[in-house]
Amino acid sequence: MSFRLYDVPEAEASRFVGFAGNRINRHAENRSDDVVTVALADARARMLLIGQGQILVSQGNGMGNAFFALEDAAALLPNPNRTIYLGMQEDMPVLAAVSGIDLTALPEAIKAIEYRPVYTQGLIPEDQLGAMAQAVSLLTWHENHRFCGRCGTETVMRDGGYRRTCPHCDAQHFPRTDPVAIMMVVRGDKCLLARGPHFGPGMYSCLAGFIEPGETIENAVRRETLEETNLPIGRVVYHASQPWPFPYSLMIGCHAEALSDDYTLDKAELEAGRWFTRDEVALMLDRTHPEGLMTPPPGAIAAHLIRSWVESDV
Numbered sequence: 001m002s003f004r005l006y007d008v009p010e011a012e013a014s015r016f017v018g019f020a021g022n023r024i025n026r027h028a029e030n031r032s033d034d035v036v037t038v039a040l041a042d043a044r045a046r047m048l049l050i051g052q053g054q055i056l057v058s059q060g061n062g063m064g065n066a067f068f069a070l071e072d073a074a075a076l077l078p079n080p081n082r083t084i085y086l087g088m089q090e091d092m093p094v095l096a097a098v099s100g101i102d103l104t105a106l107p108e109a110i111k112a113i114e115y116r117p118v119y120t121q122g123l124i125p126e127d128q129l130g131a132m133a134q135a136v137s138l139l140t141w142h143e144n145h146r147f148c149g150r151c152g153t154e155t156v157m158r159d160g161g162y163r164r165t166c167p168h169c170d171a172q173h174f175p176r177t178d179p180v181a182i183m184m185v186v187r188g189d190k191c192l193l194a195r196g197p198h199f200g201p202g203m204y205s206c207l208a209g210f211i212e213p214g215e216t217i218e219n220a221v222r223r224e225t226l227e228e229t230n231l232p233i234g235r236v237v238y239h240a241s242q243p244w245p246f247p248y249s250l251m252i253g254c255h256a257e258a259l260s261d262d263y264t265l266d267k268a269e270l271e272a273g274r275w276f277t278r279d280e281v282a283l284m285l286d287r288t289h290p291e292g293l294m295t296p297p298p299g300a301i302a303a304h305l306i307r308s309w310v311e312s313d314v
Contacts, residue, residue, distance in 0.1 A: 013240035013253075013308065018119050018299025020242065022130025024087040024094055028162070035085045035160035039093035040070065046092055047073040047083075048128075048135045049099040054112040055132055056099060057124060064111070066118075066128045067094070076110070077101045084138050084161025086131060096135030115245065120297045130243075137248035138162070141175045144247070149173065178249045181220040182208040184239075184305040185231065187258040191281060191309060192229065193295075194265065194273025202292045204273070204284065205302045211252070221256050228270060229263040239308060242301040253301045255309065282310050 014020055032038075039045050046067035049056040056076060057064035068076070078097030086094040103112040115136060118124060124132070138161055145164060148155050153168035164173040184206050185192040193204035209224030211217060218236040225233050234257040242251040265273050276284070283289040285307055296302045 013304065014242065017240060017242040017301045017304055018297075019130050019133040019245070021126030022134060022243075023127045024089050024131055024134065026087040031085070031160045031162060033158050033160070036083055036095065039085050039095055040083075042093050043070070044092045045070050046089075046094050047078060048086075048094070048096040048131060049073060049076050049078060050096065050132075050136060050139060051099040051101070051112070052103060054103065054114050055118055055136075056106070057111050057113055057118070059109050059111055063125060064113075064123045066124045066132060073097070075101075075107075081157075082139065082142065084135070084142070084157075086134055086138075089127065089131075094131060096131075096139060098139060119299060122299075133243045133245040136245035137177075137243070138175055140245070140247040145173060145176075176248060179211040179217075180208055180244070180249050180251050181211050181217055181224060181254060182206050182251050182301060182305065183221045183225060183233075183236070183254045183256040184302075184309055185225055185229070185233070185256045185258050186309060187261065187275075190275045190277050191306070192231070192258065192263065192273060193276055193281070193306075194228070194270045196269065197271045199271070202289075202294050203296060204276070204293060205296050205300075206253075206305055208251070208302075217252055217254065221254050225256060225258075228266045229273065231263045232259040233257060234259050239305055240301060251301045253305045255305065278310055281306060285310060 047070060048066050049068060055066055057066050077100035079100050083095055083097040086096055106112060113123060119129060146154055148166035148169060148171050150171045151166060151169045153166050155164035155166050155173060158165045162175060194207060195204050207225055207228055211220040221236045222233040225231050237255045239253045239255055241253060244251045284293050284295045287294055295306050
């Protein structure tokens with residue numbers, strides 16, 4: 001079978017998922033250990049501030065703003081030891097830091113909002129939402145990996161936040177991304193959707209699971225589907241990916257061909273699940289299903305996987 005690049009649709013599917021609007025140039029090969037200091041000396045710099053699972057957002061007449069000028073950010077007590085450099089957006093350095101301010105005593109025009117509502121409700125611009133995903137993932141990784149995995153010594157941040165170095169054994173530690181396979185399981189003109197016990201009322205979504213070491217994306221899709229539903233899977237086709245800062249995952253979306261109608265749910269993982277027709281799923285996407293059933297929010301890669309199947313010709 002031949003492959004031609006220009007047979008691939010021009011509109012890349014990953015461009016339309018939540019957190020995909022990041023416009024920061026990370027210029028990874030040119031970062032230096034003093035890049036944070038240099039950025040803090042630039043009056044054009046902007047800073048995102050997070051704390052306790054929330055991001056600080058300035059409220060105006062329209063959409064919120066999470067990019068604070070350095071003068072305004074100083075009043076929100078950014079921790080100098082937990083400040084990282086994200087990169088350049090146009091000619092503007094962008095940093096992120098953990099705020100030390102009491103979140104219950106914020107100025108009236110500034111709100112601390114949990115990450116998920118900021119994403120699901122579109123409370124900040126798309127480029128800032130993408131920068132938030134980058135910042136939250138990096139800062140969470142630093143918090144969870146302060147000590148050397150080789151000798152246990154507390155490590156030191158380097159490279160503007162993209163590396164930690166052990167001062168004792170000189171081991172170099174780099175931010176991690178946990179790959180997750182999320183799959184739209186289809187058989188003919190129906191698809192299998194399920195829900196976990198933590199889902200909102202009436203919400204059904206795609207199956208998903210972490211990709212394990214030494215495993216291809218396709219084999220992870222087959223393994224996870226078999227483990228959760230006992231369904232064998234044939235063909236697997238990649239569709240799109242989505243950064244997911246909860247805490248630092250990459251969702252890899254695929255369509256998967258079920259080879260049987262018969263499934264058995266793993267009740268330790270899933271609360272409910274069943275086959276849905278294409279017409280029924282269209283109602284779920286539009287929030288008009290007679291039973292109040294629905295799919296995940298529009299920005300979620302699961303919603304994009306589901307919609308791409310509903311609107312397809314096959």
